[in-house]
Amino acid sequence: MINPFRSEEEAYRFLLVTVGYFAAIAIAALAIDKWAGLAVFVLLTLAGVVYLVRARRAEPMRQTVSARRGGENEHRILVIANETVGGGLLREEIRRRSEGYDEHVLVVCPALNTAVRHWASDEDGARAQAQERLNASLARLREAGLDAKGEVGDAEPLQAMEDAVRLFGPDEIIISTHPEGRSHWLERGIVDAARERFAVPITHVVVDLEAEQGSREPTP
């Protein structure tokens, strides 16, 4: 987002632009007439809007670099999963990647919500449900011999990931999702967006819980 008050330097630049903007309007209104001032106002405002839209598109994506934490033999894995942590494929992936290391695993469960509740900031229910899913996921990981700590993250998975990257400092990220077409609306395009934003190796694991459950069910 382009924010003119993000820093003193940007605020100063914004002040200079404001001076130019209002000076042009005032000169046109006083030198010609008020309709000329109005025309300059409309033209400059439109030009400003076009500039802002273009600048926003051209703004390079900031890459968040994970700050290295822990010792030499420590491997920190951040797992982003809504409800697929229980999947066998993901458990296997975590185990494979942590082999031979003193591993630290953090599971972040984004508090995914419906669109209406998300925009209305009604997230208490979503957070409570995410906490339940997280507890169940951590229990399954423990059953499989993997111990991890976990937390409920922001409703937007990308933001939840950014918070965790800055606070946890992972060496790699594993994003676990349902198969395409079954993902939550907030999860769509998350893997590509994460690869653009974070300068950390990212692995995408697709977990088909229904297929896994189906294969476990005894045949009649």
Added chain:
Amino acid sequence: MTVHAEAHHGPPIANQSSRVDSSTLGMLLFIASEIMLFGSFFTAYFFVRVVGGAPEWPPHPFHLPVFVAGVNTLILLTSSFTMHWSLQAIKRGNRAGMQAGLVLTLALGLTFLLTQAREYSRIGFAPHDGAFGSSFYGLTGLHGAHVFVGLTLLSFATVRAFRGHFTPEDHRGVEIPGIYWHFVDVMWIVVYTTVYIL
């Protein structure tokens, strides 16, 4: 395998966003609320001006000291320049430059406020003299109050600057008042153009 399960007692840990640091976010939210406050005053002003249907503006017999306010505008704009200079100086490790910039900004801001007070005493109408008087004093007075708050913040920054609190790496105490000061100047440009010029 390492166990990291931790028991947490007490209230939930505050959720923390990592996009913007908390002091800058606080200033951004404050500025957003200020924009809404000024917006309500401007709405009242334009309502009086447009819906009131006065044939000329300012309405007879009111007269505004455009030239004095123009000089005052230049003083305030110069203070933004000295504020910017001050921050650039500390970023380059020039502590004396930062101190000089802050003192000059304070002096110019104080000059602006005193000139405005002098303007009020000679302008010839009061806030209770009709809707025009109320909206004029409302808008310029609201801005004046913001200049006062800005000067207070700058005073803290100046005292801290002379006590050696700021370094090229750590100068948030100058940056945050600087953002606020430029915002106050931006608002004055809007007030001056709409109230005095147009």
